[in-house]
Amino acid sequence: MAPPQQETGLGGERNDGGSGSRRFFTWEEIGLRTGRIQPFLQERWLVIDRKVYDISSFYKRHPGGSRVISHYAGQDATDAFTAFHLDKQDVSKYFSSLLIGELAPDQPSSEPSKNQLLVKDFRELRSTVEKMGLLKPSNLFFVLIFLHIVLLDIAAWWTIWYFGASLVPFFVGVGLFTTAQAQMAWFQHDLGHLSVFTNSKWNHLVHTVLMGSVKGMPSKWWNNLHFQHHAKPNSFNKDPDLNMHPIVFALGKKLATELGMQKKKYMPYNYQHKYFFILGPGLLVPFFQFSVFYFTIKRKEWVDLALIIIYNIRVCLLYTPLMGFKYFMVYYWLSRFLESAWFVWVSQMNHIPMKIDYDKNMDWLSTQMYATCNVDQSPFNDWFTGHLNFQIEHHLFPTMPRHNYAKVAPLVKSLCAKHGIDYECKPLLAAFRDILHSLKDSGEAWLDAYLHG
Structure with missing residues (x-):
């Protein structure tokens, strides 16, 4: 039975018959506070566990980045x-001063437009995952991962040192160095997602040191971009992984059609499936190199900048004496x-073939x-x-150590089957x-919209 309706005061406050007052809000009121509606509604509110928080002044100071938290303004x-x-x-200390009220008793725990049963079932799955200990990392697993990266890195240098820089050892060295760096990219990804250590501070510390000194990139730059992607994957204007749209690629039929209807042609997009091989990775290299320095200097992240410089000096000193600077540049790039x-x-491979659209504010499971x-x-x-x-499992549980993905996958499949959601593998x-x-599609x-739209 629904609770009796109370009179609503200014700003969503509801009086409870003289025994005191609490601030209650409806989803309709919260949905207006996105910071992007009208000049008099520049507030940013969001809901966590039925509590309503005003992040209007906090979002710029959010440790995880201003954009990732803003993506949920006006939402659950x-x-x-x-x-x-x-x-x-530990995180709750940031939010205690931002609390302005809670959802009214007659309001559902998530937006009315969402499947409440699906939201409930996923939260129960999350609770089951925690009870099963699937969010706890294996120290041995990650030690072995890191050791094999170190061995690959040493083997790359040793190959050039022992065999010289002639054609065969040169390319063997490139292969080993590339493999070490790629595997380090996956390992820093683990650290960035707080899945290597049980304590957030250790994850952040080791991530900062290794990302800067072994990858030559700043950890905060990576966090700023990557968590936006996780918050709203494949959501145009919110997922930074779509930033090359529409400059280089037209991603997703809907957005590509819009681009064609607007008669915009920055590239011959009908050939993008052919130039993806070169431009995809080719443009990423200078973009990363420019972005990391721009980000660290603009944000005054001097520790990250120092670690990046140390990385570049270290690699130069290791390889230049063995092959000369010119060949080292070829080797490195x-x-x-x-x-x-x-x-x-x-x-x-996990995202481009999937649905790409504007943010539809779906529940967490459906979004991912x-x-x-x-x-x-x-x-x-x-x-x-x-x-x-x-x-799929990584996006649903970003802090889960990767060695546990296979264990949770059957539970995710079962939940998807129950609610008729495709689990694509x-x-x-x-x-x-x-x-x-x-x-290509x-x-x-x-092209069709450009010529005939």
Whole structure:
């Protein structure tokens, strides 16, 4: 039975018959506070566990970045908050002063437009996962991961030192160095998602040191971009992984059609499935190199900048005496291009073929499922992708250590089957092929709209 309606005062306050007052809000009121509606409604509110928080002045100081929290302004952020934060009690200190009220008793726990049963079932699954201990990392697993990266890095240098820089050892060295860097990219991904240590501070500290000194990139830059992607995957204007749209690629039929209708032609998008091989990884290398320095200097992240400089000096001192500066430049940038290609194909095989659209403010499970798919499990696929062949499980539980993805996958499949949600899994080569098929389809949609729209 619904509770009796009380009179609503200014600003959503409801009087309770003289015994005191509490502030109650409706979803309609909260939905207006996105910071993007009208000049007099520049407030940003969000909901976590039925509590309403005003983040209007806090979002710019949010440790995880201003944009990732702003993406949930006017929405229910309960599952996103739970997914991203390891030490929730520690994080709550930031929010205590932002609390302005709670949902009215007659309001559902999530937006009325969402499937309340699905939201409830997913939260029960999350509770089951925690009770099963699947969010706890294995120290041995990650020690072995890191050791094999170190051995690959040493082997790359030793190959050039022992055999010289002639053609065969040169390319063997490039292969080993590229593999070490690619595997380090997956390992820093683990650290960034707080899944290596049980304590957030240790994850952040080691991530900062290794990301800067072993990858030559700033951890905060990565966090700022990557968590936006996780918050709203494949959501245009919110997922930074779509930033190359529409400059280089027209991604997704809907957005490609819009581009064509607007008569915009920055590239011949109907050929994008052919130039993806070169421009995809090729543009990522200078973009990353420019972005990391721009970000660190603009944000005054001097520790990150120092670590990046140390990385570049270290690599130069290790290789230049062995092959000279000119050949070292070829060695280094060829490796960066190959690593970029590795990263692009693995990271995009789970997303580009999936639904790409504007933010529809769906529930957490649906948001992730419509934007992600899996690749078949095998020892090689697990290693080659850094376990991102389990992209669905990774997106649903970002802090889960990757060695537990296979354990939670049957539970996720069962929940999806119950609610009629597709759980897509495919072979590795089919996933790569689907990238090109998707690019071809959206390119043709752009061309048709451009010529006939």
